[in-house]
Amino acid sequence: MLQLAHAVSAPVDATSAAAVYRSLNEGPPDAGALANARVFLVQRLQAARQLHHDLPVDPEQLAPWVASRAFTVGMEYQAYLQARRDGAPRRYFSNQAHALYFLKHAAPTKLVDGAWLYGMLARWDDPDFRPLIQTYLEELGDGVPEKNHVLLYKKLLAAHDCDDWQQLPDTYFEQGAIQLALAYDAERFLPEIIGYNLGYEQLPLHLLITAYELNELGIDPYYFTLHITVDNGSTGHAHKAVQALMQLMHRFGDSASVWQRVQDGYRLNDLGACTTSIIDGFDLHAELVDIMADKSHAGCNMHSNYCRLAGRSINEWLSDPQQIPQMLAELETAGWIQRGQPPENSRFWRLIQSERAEMFGVFSAYEQQVLSDWIVTPPRVASFRARQRSLDTLGMHHTPRRGPPRGIVRHHSDDNNDGPMRQLEEKIATLGSKQAAMQLLQGLMTPDQHHRPLGLMATRMYRQLID
Numbered sequence: 001m002l003q004l005a006h007a008v009s010a011p012v013d014a015t016s017a018a019a020v021y022r023s024l025n026e027g028p029p030d031a032g033a034l035a036n037a038r039v040f041l042v043q044r045l046q047a048a049r050q051l052h053h054d055l056p057v058d059p060e061q062l063a064p065w066v067a068s069r070a071f072t073v074g075m076e077y078q079a080y081l082q083a084r085r086d087g088a089p090r091r092y093f094s095n096q097a098h099a100l101y102f103l104k105h106a107a108p109t110k111l112v113d114g115a116w117l118y119g120m121l122a123r124w125d126d127p128d129f130r131p132l133i134q135t136y137l138e139e140l141g142d143g144v145p146e147k148n149h150v151l152l153y154k155k156l157l158a159a160h161d162c163d164d165w166q167q168l169p170d171t172y173f174e175q176g177a178i179q180l181a182l183a184y185d186a187e188r189f190l191p192e193i194i195g196y197n198l199g200y201e202q203l204p205l206h207l208l209i210t211a212y213e214l215n216e217l218g219i220d221p222y223y224f225t226l227h228i229t230v231d232n233g234s235t236g237h238a239h240k241a242v243q244a245l246m247q248l249m250h251r252f253g254d255s256a257s258v259w260q261r262v263q264d265g266y267r268l269n270d271l272g273a274c275t276t277s278i279i280d281g282f283d284l285h286a287e288l289v290d291i292m293a294d295k296s297h298a299g300c301n302m303h304s305n306y307c308r309l310a311g312r313s314i315n316e317w318l319s320d321p322q323q324i325p326q327m328l329a330e331l332e333t334a335g336w337i338q339r340g341q342p343p344e345n346s347r348f349w350r351l352i353q354s355e356r357a358e359m360f361g362v363f364s365a366y367e368q369q370v371l372s373d374w375i376v377t378p379p380r381v382a383s384f385r386a387r388q389r390s391l392d393t394l395g396m397h398h399t400p401r402r403g404p405p406r407g408i409v410r411h412h413s414d415d416n417n418d419g420p421m422r423q424l425e426e427k428i429a430t431l432g433s434k435q436a437a438m439q440l441l442q443g444l445m446t447p448d449q450h451h452r453p454l455g456l457m458a459t460r461m462y463r464q465l466i467d
Contacts, residue, residue, distance in 0.1 A: 016170055017173040018173040021112075027446060044268060049267065051271075053266055059245065069233075073204065092206075100369055101287060102279055103160065103219075104366065105165070108173045111150055113149040114149060115179040122442060124465075128251065131243045132197065138230055142463050143458070149223065171273045183447055189265070191258045194262055195268075204275075214384070284370065295362065296324065339375060339376070349371070442462070445459055
């Protein structure tokens with residue numbers, strides 16, 4: 001029988017999600033960081049308990065519940081597609097800047113994808129935990145870089161210059177902090193992890209719509225389409241979530257209280273910023289004002305007094321971020337910005353993007369997209385998949401490496417004998433037990449390490465040893 005520690009204590013003071021996130025995303029926490037994360041998680045569980053949930057009363061009804069949800073989502077998605085065919089606009093993203101805003105603000109969650117299951121790796125020799133371990137390994141892409149979810153999202157952010165997310169408000173770190181807190185306290189919060197996993201791995205309508213509209217806007221949707229397939233209720237993560245719960249429930253002593261804790265974990269999914277709240281929170285003008293206000297701190301003393309706007313120098317305008325909305329209005333009045341026309345018709349835009357742009361490099365690609373979309377909604381762009389088909393035709397599309405899986409210990413040329421990967425292989429080969437090998441590999445598969453070269457290799461080795 002599984003022995004459970006008490007997960008919930010008396011009310012505690014709220015703890016910053018961003019602080020917890022940063023402390024846990026630097027590797028296994030020390031005692032102080034773990035205690036702080038536990039306080040945070042208890043506080044979030046107390047908040048989650050006040051929320052409604054749609055789980056069935058009886059866990060035995062979970063399989064038909066999953067099937068019913070999937071059917072409903074499928075029907076709603078087909079209705080969405082029909083509406084689009086009938087001329088309805090995009091439901092989520094008004095323009096490309098809106099989509100990139102979403103990618104950036106979802107980053108703290110997406111960059112720890114799967115973290116809540118990290119603690120399951122220690123149960124590698126227990127068959128009842130196998131569905132949860134398999135789910136974690138698949139989140140890690142089984143050690144294949146092209147399938148590792150965190151690497152895919154990092155690549156997506158970098159492609160659009162959206163990787164400046166570290167100073168976002170606290171609400172955007174809440175889901176990531178919850179996942180990391182669960183990752184490093186699995187013995188205490190096992191029922192909550194099972195419940196959280198059950199909720200997170202259900203296929204939502206917003207995932208389907210997000211992937212569809214990102215592709216329309218020329219943004220690679222693969223990170224999202226991958227989740228559509230791996231989370232399916234037939235053989236995917238949604239199915240494994242129910243399978244694991246049913247296999248483990250009978251091993252708990254008090255099934256009623258454990259089911260309550262599973263429900264609490266399930267409701268954790270509804271805390272903090274989510275896909276739809278991030279999308280709904282976008283305001284194009286406000287985002288541009290924020291960008292310009294941030295630039296004002298660095299640029300307020302960097303301009304000569306030659307150029308004046310409404311009788312004031314640019315330095316004077318930038319000296320107070322509160323003046324940015326008025327400054328933008330004056331740029332329009334003076335004709336520096338031509339709203340409703342192509343961006344290149346605006347003199348201000350040509351300072352940023354032209355052959356001899358005086359402000360080249362001042363605005364990131366994401367910031368330029370916000371400014372461009374604010375000046376004028378861009379014309380229809382070729383979808384990401386359409387562009388990829390064109391690259392395929394030209395023979396320019398990269399094809400991932402194919403071939404049989406690598407062995408646990410590989411043969412190396414003589415000039416690569418002292419690299420960290422070779423050292424890991426040699427260490428694994430000399431360990432006296434499988435238990436010791438799995439423990440060593442687990443330490444390299446933490447949420448902050450698994451997407452790095454050594455972590456990817458450790459994941460491949462763990463996968464081969466567990467099978």
